[in-house]
Amino acid sequence: GQQLNQSPQSMFIQEGEDVSMNCTSSSIFNTWLWYKQDPGEGPVLLIALYKAGELTSNGRLTAQFGITRKDSFLNISASIPSDVGIYFCAGQQSTNAGKSTFGDGTTLTVKP
Amino acid sequence: GAGVSQSPRYKVAKRGQDVALRCDPISGHVSLFWYQQALGQGPEFLTYFQNEAQLDKSGLPSDRFFAERPEGSVSTLKIQRTQQEDSAVYLCASSLMQATNEKLFFGSGTQLSVL
Numbered sequence: 661g662q663q664l665n666q667s668p669q670s671m672f673i674q675e676g677e678d679v680s681m682n683c684t685s686s687s688i689f690n691t692w693l694w695y696k697q698d699p700g701e702g703p704v705l706l707i708a709l710y711k712a713g714e715l716t717s718n719g720r721l722t723a724q725f726g727i728t729r730k731d732s733f734l735n736i737s738a739s740i741p742s743d744v745g746i747y748f749c750a751g752q753q754s755t756n757a758g759k760s761t762f763g764d765g766t767t768l769t770v771k772p
Numbered sequence: 773g774a775g776v777s778q779s780p781r782y783k784v785a786k787r788g789q790d791v792a793l794r795c796d797p798i799s800g801h802v803s804l805f806w807y808q809q810a811l812g813q814g815p816e817f818l819t820y821f822q823n824e825a826q827l828d829k830s831g832l833p834s835d836r837f838f839a840e841r842p843e844g845s846v847s848t849l850k851i852q853r854t855q856q857e858d859s860a861v862y863l864c865a866s867s868l869m870q871a872t873n874e875k876l877f878f879g880s881g882t883q884l885s886v887l
Contacts, residue, residue, distance in 0.1 A: 750814075
């Protein structure tokens with residue numbers, strides 16, 4: 661089946677540092693999504709990308725939809741302790757509305 | 773609250789038992805999804821409802837898994853004769869409409885442990 665390769669698997673950074681994580685796939689997706697999941701909670705949508713090449717920001721978060729439609733990255737600038745959590749990328753194909761394929765996540769730890 | 777509500781929060785079952793997991797979507801949301809999340813992995817799609825119609829059940833891992841949404845609101849995921857490999861967090865999500873770019877709202881999940 662479809663698989664998303666998300667990297668890095670985990671990151672340990674100092675508060676104030678910038679973070680970058682990415683997601684690649686062998687399949688083309690028409691929508692890329694980035695979620696954050698806190699322990700014991702469901703994923704919460706951070707950013708949605710709908711067009712190849714699109715660059716979208718949400719506060720300190722910036723995400724891009726790769727031009728090949730097979731990859732995406734997420735940047736977090738000036739990290740703070742509450743950024744701790746697991747970040748998931750997810751891809752959707754237009755034929756399957758709402759049916760997402762998720763990566764295995766990047767676990768972010770921020771040291772104060 | 774106004775979010776997606778799932779119950780029970782935790783479920784421990786003996787191997788071979790049947791379990792039923794409940795999802796209350798956000799009121800008025802047309803679409804409802806079930807995902808399975810194994811420890812250390814991302815969620816995996818199980819099934820999708822639009823109102824009461826189950827439009828996609830391609831992700832259900834075996835015929836022991838059954839989902840229903842008889843009145844187009846509350847949904848139940850039933851697992852018969854549970855096995856240890858069924859241990860996971862089961863997430864429910866809903867969205868307002870059926871369109872591709874509709875935002876999904878996830879519940880907190882039911883953590884199932886099969887002993």
